[in-house]
Amino acid sequence: MTYKELLLSYLKEDLGGGDVTSEAVLDGETAVAQILCKRDCVLAGMREAEFLFDHMGLTVDAHHQDGERVVAGDVVITVRGDAASIFAAERLVLNLLMRMSGIATLTAELSNRCRAINPNVRIAATRKTTPGFRMFEKRAVMLGGGDPHRMALDDAVIIKDNHIATVGSLAEALKRAQRVSFSKKIEVEAGTLEQAEEAAHGECDIIMLDNMTPEQAERAAAAARAVDPDVTIEVSGGITPETAERYAAFADVISLGWLTHSVRSVDFSLNVA
Numbered sequence: 332m333t334y335k336e337l338l339l340s341y342l343k344e345d346l347g348g349g350d351v352t353s354e355a356v357l358d359g360e361t362a363v364a365q366i367l368c369k370r371d372c373v374l375a376g377m378r379e380a381e382f383l384f385d386h387m388g389l390t391v392d393a394h395h396q397d398g399e400r401v402v403a404g405d406v407v408i409t410v411r412g413d414a415a416s417i418f419a420a421e422r423l424v425l426n427l428l429m430r431m432s433g434i435a436t437l438t439a440e441l442s443n444r445c446r447a448i449n450p451n452v453r454i455a456a457t458r459k460t461t462p463g464f465r466m467f468e469k470r471a472v473m474l475g476g477g478d479p480h481r482m483a484l485d486d487a488v489i490i491k492d493n494h495i496a497t498v499g500s501l502a503e504a505l506k507r508a509q510r511v512s513f514s515k516k517i518e519v520e521a522g523t524l525e526q527a528e529e530a531a532h533g534e535c536d537i538i539m540l541d542n543m544t545p546e547q548a549e550r551a552a553a554a555a556r557a558v559d560p561d562v563t564i565e566v567s568g569g570i571t572p573e574t575a576e577r578y579a580a581f582a583d584v585i586s587l588g589w590l591t592h593s594v595r596s597v598d599f600s601l602n603v604a
Contacts, residue, residue, distance in 0.1 A: 362414035375431035438475025459588035531558035542568035
């Protein structure tokens with residue numbers, strides 16, 4: 332589905348057969364409503380909110396833009412028009428703003444903390460996303476200054492432990508992977524220092540140090556770079572907002588499923604003025 336098709340499918344899901352409450356209570360009234368941010372955050376989901384309100388035939392005034400920092404109490408949108416249409420889009424708009432702003436805010440916080448240690452490190456997402464909502468979660472990561480990582484399995488080659496177990500060895504998996512187009516990067520997941528060294532000898536582009544403690548990962552990164560100084564080192568697996576900084580000094584990329592599977596949403600509310 333396209334971006335717009337996804338948003339409209341979410342709206343259809345929420346509307347069901349129609350808003351029976353508005354049909355019963357309202358009789359063509361118009362309204363002016365404001366969306367209020369209730370926590371300091373990096374704002375995300377404004378583009379989606381504007382699209383949905385516009386689709387409902389409403390007039391939208393956006394007071395802030397995606398990627399901006401806002402504070403508790405800021406009005407981010409004023410919307411005018413048919414009251415029933417405002418209420419029909421309300422919950423979906425708020426859900427998008429809440430979840431996307433939560434992701435963007437956490438990504439920005441982690442990026443700032445880790446880049447204070449290593450200005451070149453990147454905070455990245457993973458594919459641990461909500462089914463059907465990946466496009467918006469990844470966009471929120473980017474709005475927070477992070478890297479989306481793979482959008483789908485066709486973006487890059489990532490050889491994981493199960494691939495290696497299936498074909499018999501890391502060397503064989505790499506040999507087969509190198510038949511893929513030169514335009515696709517090849518990444519290898521390494522769970523030990525020895526695997527990291529072997530991957531570096533295999534001339535891959537990226538080595539993902541998986542489920543290692545910071546101490547283990549630092550040693551494995553040094554061993555891999557001794558073989559290939561240009562290899563990109565990614566750390567992943569079990570990393571949390573509390574532990575991410577411990578990897579920042581030596582990693583090129585820190586990827587966290589936490590950004591999308593455990594983030595705390597930012598609260599927003601819509602109130603008729």
